[in-house]
Amino acid sequence: MSDVNKEPVEKVKYKPQLCPGRTLIAENRRRYLNSDYKLKKIRSLSDEEITKLLGFRAFGEAYKSIHPPLAEIGEPDCPIRKVVEPTPGAKAGDAIKFIQFTDSIYYAPIMSSIRGRMYHMRYRGCDVGALSGRTPLEMRERDLEGIVKELLETEIFDPAVNAVRAITVHGHSLRLDENGVMFDAKRRTLYSPKDNCIYYIKNQWGKVLDTPINFGQKASEEDLKKRTAAYRNDNVRFEEDEAEYLKVIFNMYENRVKGGWGKDLPPQ
Amino acid sequence: MLVNKNLDNVDIYSDCGKLVAEKVPVKGLSPLHNQAIAKMLYEIRRTVVINLEKVERSLRTGELGGEFCKMPHYAIPNITVVERSEKIKDRVESFVRTRRDDDTRVELFDKGKRLLIQVPKNVVDVSADFAVAALLGGSATVQALVDEFDISPLNAQACSTAIFGRYPSTIDLKGGAISSPLGVPLRLEHLGYGWRTVSSNVVVSLANRNAMKSAALSGCFELGYLVNAGNLVGRYERLYLLGFAYECLNANNIVYDTVLKMGKDGTTGKVLCEVLEKALNEGVIRVKETLPSGFKVFAPVDLELWNAYAASGMLAATMVNCGAARCAHSVSSIIINYNELLSNESALPDVEFGRAAGTGLLLDFLTHALYGGGEVGLMSGNHPNLKTTKLFAMPCVCAATALDAGTLTYPPEKMTAIFSQIFKNVKEFQDPIKCIAESALSAQIGDE
Numbered sequence: 001m002s003d004v005n006k007e008p009v010e011k012v013k014y015k016p017q018l019c020p021g022r023t024l025i026a027e028n029r030r031r032y033l034n035s036d037y038k039l040k041k042i043r044s045l046s047d048e049e050i051t052k053l054l055g056f057r058a059f060g061e062a063y064k065s066i067h068p069p070l071a072e073i074g075e076p077d078c079p080i081r082k083v084v085e086p087t088p089g090a091k092a093g094d095a096i097k098f099i100q101f102t103d104s105i106y107y108a109p110i111m112s113s114i115r116g117r118m119y120h121m122r123y124r125g126c127d128v129g130a131l132s133g134r135t136p137l138e139m140r141e142r143d144l145e146g147i148v149k150e151l152l153e154t155e156i157f158d159p160a161v162n163a164v165r166a167i168t169v170h171g172h173s174l175r176l177d178e179n180g181v182m183f184d185a186k187r188r189t190l191y192s193p194k195d196n197c198i199y200y201i202k203n204q205w206g207k208v209l210d211t212p213i214n215f216g217q218k219a220s221e222e223d224l225k226k227r228t229a230a231y232r233n234d235n236v237r238f239e240e241d242e243a244e245y246l247k248v249i250f251n252m253y254e255n256r257v258k259g260g261w262g263k264d265l266p267p268q
Numbered sequence: 269m270l271v272n273k274n275l276d277n278v279d280i281y282s283d284c285g286k287l288v289a290e291k292v293p294v295k296g297l298s299p300l301h302n303q304a305i306a307k308m309l310y311e312i313r314r315t316v317v318i319n320l321e322k323v324e325r326s327l328r329t330g331e332l333g334g335e336f337c338k339m340p341h342y343a344i345p346n347i348t349v350v351e352r353s354e355k356i357k358d359r360v361e362s363f364v365r366t367r368r369d370d371d372t373r374v375e376l377f378d379k380g381k382r383l384l385i386q387v388p389k390n391v392v393d394v395s396a397d398f399a400v401a402a403l404l405g406g407s408a409t410v411q412a413l414v415d416e417f418d419i420s421p422l423n424a425q426a427c428s429t430a431i432f433g434r435y436p437s438t439i440d441l442k443g444g445a446i447s448s449p450l451g452v453p454l455r456l457e458h459l460g461y462g463w464r465t466v467s468s469n470v471v472v473s474l475a476n477r478n479a480m481k482s483a484a485l486s487g488c489f490e491l492g493y494l495v496n497a498g499n500l501v502g503r504y505e506r507l508y509l510l511g512f513a514y515e516c517l518n519a520n521n522i523v524y525d526t527v528l529k530m531g532k533d534g535t536t537g538k539v540l541c542e543v544l545e546k547a548l549n550e551g552v553i554r555v556k557e558t559l560p561s562g563f564k565v566f567a568p569v570d571l572e573l574w575n576a577y578a579a580s581g582m583l584a585a586t587m588v589n590c591g592a593a594r595c596a597h598s599v600s601s602i603i604i605n606y607n608e609l610l611s612n613e614s615a616l617p618d619v620e621f622g623r624a625a626g627t628g629l630l631l632d633f634l635t636h637a638l639y640g641g642g643e644v645g646l647m648s649g650n651h652p653n654l655k656t657t658k659l660f661a662m663p664c665v666c667a668a669t670a671l672d673a674g675t676l677t678y679p680p681e682k683m684t685a686i687f688s689q690i691f692k693n694v695k696e697f698q699d700p701i702k703c704i705a706e707s708a709l710s711a712q713i714g715d716e
Binding site for chain 1: 283284285476477478479480502503504507524527528531532533534535536537538541542544545548549556557559560561562563564565567568571572575587588589590591592593594595597598601602604605606608609611612613614615616617618620621622628629632636638667670671673674675
């Protein structure tokens with residue numbers, strides 16, 4: 001037997017630490033990843049606007065289903081199904097639908113890598129794509145609509161540097177235009193200099209909406225620099241947190257090598 | 269004589285979290301010692317199913333060997349294969365059976381539409397690879413058809429093509445009527461990958477859609493592969509056996525207990541924290557250093573055991589997230605993000621030291637139609653993607669498939685439902701966790 005179970009260890013409650021680092025960026029990451037932290041609401045969108053933006057159904061139309069409700073089809077005898085409660089969408093047999101975000105490298109509050117981790121910390125039944133320039137999130141339709149509100153209304157979304165794009169996502173690594181808005185080949189957003197607001201004039205598929213959706217004023221660059229979860233040389237440099245990150249990465253790799261080869265790394 | 273004694277013991281709990289066996293030596297879980305796993309592997313290896321309905325349809329229309337192959341001049345329009353299936357079965361049995369009392373099994377299913385053939389032990393013993401059931405069973409059926417319907421030599425080739433498909437023009441049995449739990453040897457990704465050709469649909473059918481049992485059965489095939497490919501030796505033996513015990517057999521009730529706690533409102537991240545708490549409290553990991561920001565860098569006290577805990581957490585996270593959505597597709601996303609969160613959260617090595625994260629990433633592309641197609645249920649360990657993680661990823665894929673409520677295009681019921689009927693009386697397939705644990709105890713490891 002290994003040394004593990006010989007000494008009794010004092011029981012402790014584990015507190016999620018989410019990521020290393022002392023800078024504002026690390027703080028932001030921890031805030032967004034922490035499922036107990038309630039994201040700050042900065043705009044209001046109606047249910048109708050969200051349904052229209054997603055573009056899967058008309059507002060008020062029934063949800064499309066992919067299989068009959070669970071209560072009708074009956075579930076196989078599986079202890080795991082008995083203890084894991086299905087989400088409302090799964091119970092009703094909703095089809096799987098998605099929302100996809102493109103996040104600019106210019107101080108977007110949140111970007112692909114943190115998005116994936118945030119969704120998996122906060123939401124049940126989510127299926128996040130792992131790509132560099134865009135992040136699809138697939139869920140049962142009514143579950144998706146339930147969380148999209150939080151994703152669009154809170155501090156993690158800025159209409160100039162984050163965008164909802166189901167197709168033609170290109171733009172995250174391009175320079176911002178003269179108004180500070182991310183490039184979009186489908187021109188889904190419209191910047192109005194009069195009120196400094198950004199409007200979605202097309203849904204995520206690029207189909208023109210009957211009425212534009214007002215996403216409110218775009219944030220200033222100073223504000224975005226405080227909200228972003230990305231290190232940048234012209235904002236908070238990675239070098240400020242480098243020492244901690246390297247310790248974490250080195251510890252992980254050292255143990256990976258030990259596990260893979262059964263031996264320590266040779267002395268450098 | 270040197271005998272590698274491995275004295276780790278675990279308590280094994282059932283799929284409902286009830287204690288099944290105490291102090292089971294993990295060494296006894298190896299297929300080399302475990303009779304229950306050996307029995308399962310043997311049963312799978314000798315099994316093949318012939319789709320008589322498809323044979324009849326092909327012969328009647330002359331559509332032989334799958335799409336684009338229509339040869340009306342080969343058609344035998346009035347052939348009644350399904351109607352005379354009972355006689356065909358008797359003929360096949362007379363060809364396959366070697367002795368009166370051997371373990372040959374030839375049976376009809378689905379009102380004569382499917383013919384099950386299990387070849388006897390002496391055939392398996394002398395065969396060099398696992399194609400014998402398909403080839404022997406197929407040949408016997410071809411001859412039975414020719415004899416039963418007195419088919420002329422000019423048409424007899426059509427019977428062979430109806431069953432074997434385009435083989436040997438193709439390297440597999442494309443367009444044929446043979447369905448085997450295992451694939452064909454010529455399709456193997458690497459040497460020794462035979463047991464990895466079992467797709468997750470087959471595993472889920474065998475386990476009757478029970479998620480924990482699907483994971484357990486999948487683990488058995490992966491262990492069979494590890495032995496076959498020379499991976500269950502030396503320093504890796506303990507790594508994989510502990511991983512199998514904890515992830516697939518619910519050792520120390522980690523998987524079930526975590527799922528039970530997280531069933532109502534758990535997420536992948538919360539499951540991870542729960543597993544870290546368990547590992548910390550049981551002394552599997554320790555705090556190595558506290559960084560100036562307060563971030564604690566953890567180090568494993570026992571690397572192999574920690575890997576087993578991490579793998580259990582990955583399966584539990586799959587059960588919680590896929591179970592909540594009752595949808596299999598998110599398994600790839602869980603595998604990536606669980607490991608990504610794990611390494612950023614604790615600085616500990618992730619499942620199988622980085623391999624699982626890589627597998628998850630490609631699996632995400634493949635199951636979400638980014639690079640080519642594929643579906644969770646059709647995946648097997650022999651896939652260029654899933655081959656990169658030994659043992660740990662496939663149980664998650666199988667558990668996810670088992671928890672799907674109907675979002676798959678190729679669900680187990682449609683593809684491989686026959687296997688749940690074939691093995692419904694074999695207790696090893698019906699209750700794998702209990703059988704494997706009892707068999708490990710009776711192997712009397714440590715008494716040598």
